[in-house]
Amino acid sequence: MNYFRAHTVEEALATLADDPRRRVVCGGTDAFADLALVPARSEWVDISRIDALRRIERCDGWVRIGAASAWESVALTTWLPVALRDAAAAVGSLQIRVQGTVGGNLCHASPIADGVPPLLSLDAQVELASVRGVRRLPLHEFLLGARQVALKADELLVAILFPLPADADRTAFVKCTNRDGSALAVVSAAVRLRMSAVNTVEDAAVAVGGASAVALRMPALEASLLAQRPEALRDIIDGASLAALSPIEDCRATAAHRTHLARLAIMRALTHCIEEAAHGVSAG
The missing domain is CATH 3.30.465.10 (Uridine Diphospho-n-acetylenolpyruvylglucosamine Reductase; domain 3)
Known part of the structure; x- marks a missing residue:
């Protein structure tokens, strides 16, 4: 050596x-x-x-x-x-x-x-x-x-x-695992969100890990969120195809379960961002 x-x-x-x-x-x-x-x-x-x-x-x-x-x-x-x-x-x-x-x-x-x-x-x-x-x-x-x-x-x-994110930007990360405590992610998601003065989505970035060979940004989903009000986001996430993802099946989760977890993680991250924006919490 x-x-x-x-x-x-x-x-x-x-x-x-x-x-x-x-x-x-x-x-x-x-x-x-x-x-x-x-x-x-x-x-x-x-x-x-x-x-x-x-x-x-x-x-x-x-x-x-x-x-x-x-x-x-x-x-x-x-x-x-x-x-x-x-x-x-x-x-x-x-x-x-x-x-x-x-x-x-x-x-x-x-x-x-x-x-x-x-x-x-x-x-x-x-x-x-x-x-x-x-x-x-x-x-x-x-x-x-x-x-x-x-x-x-x-x-x-x-x-x-x-x-450096804008002052109005909010960010959130959600990790889904098979047990509590220190554990590898099955699926994770990160969101950067900016709400407008009229409480609609002005800018959004969504990335998902664990559901493809590499973590991916979701540009089609991001575009579908723009100009939407918070109450409409769950239906958009539930109806999104997430076709860009290609989750594997192994002992930790099936492909279908990984897709379900991706939707869940994205929605939870969006919710965190919206709640922080409503309370004026800084992204940094």
Whole structure:
């Protein structure tokens, strides 16, 4: 096993450029869970000591979350949107949240990753760096499928960025599991909602996780919510086709049950947003 601990982004990028077969590790929570991975047979680049990758900042209307930021840090950053903080607080146990990182979770690309639906609903982008330069991709273009991402072998995910929601925006995250306490999601949903002065939907973003190979935004459903009053939303959700979803069947749920849970999670998230808007609660 060859192990290198980088202390700067430049050191990490130079090491990856020298040998793109090396694997990046930070929190290590996904690596330990991968039964196919034999640590002694891999070349490792440890980025856990790069302070620049652990910053959570807001500037010029944008939020920037360093890829090595722990989920517990996200959960405790009170000015971040509610949906993202709630999703961060739902990631595993406290031990996992303290150790596991946002960037590692995105690169692992699990269909049931808690953080992905809220980030999609916030129009998040990823920043990818190499010795060749820096590029940005919308998160939905970065996530190609289960365990598949658009990350070149010599690239490092360095940050996640999204526009800071407007003051009138409300966000919510709902996670459906098969038991109480720390558990993997069966299905989850995140919503960003803005109500107009006449109490109709002015803007909406809806994302669903666990019901397809990757979490998905639901643009057709979002369009159907516009200009609607709160009392009409349940019928719209109940009647939506959700054709974009392709839920699997396994020991945890049938495809039909996952579709049912998706409707339930979306409606609950919408309800949270509407109630917060009615009481003047800030999205951040």
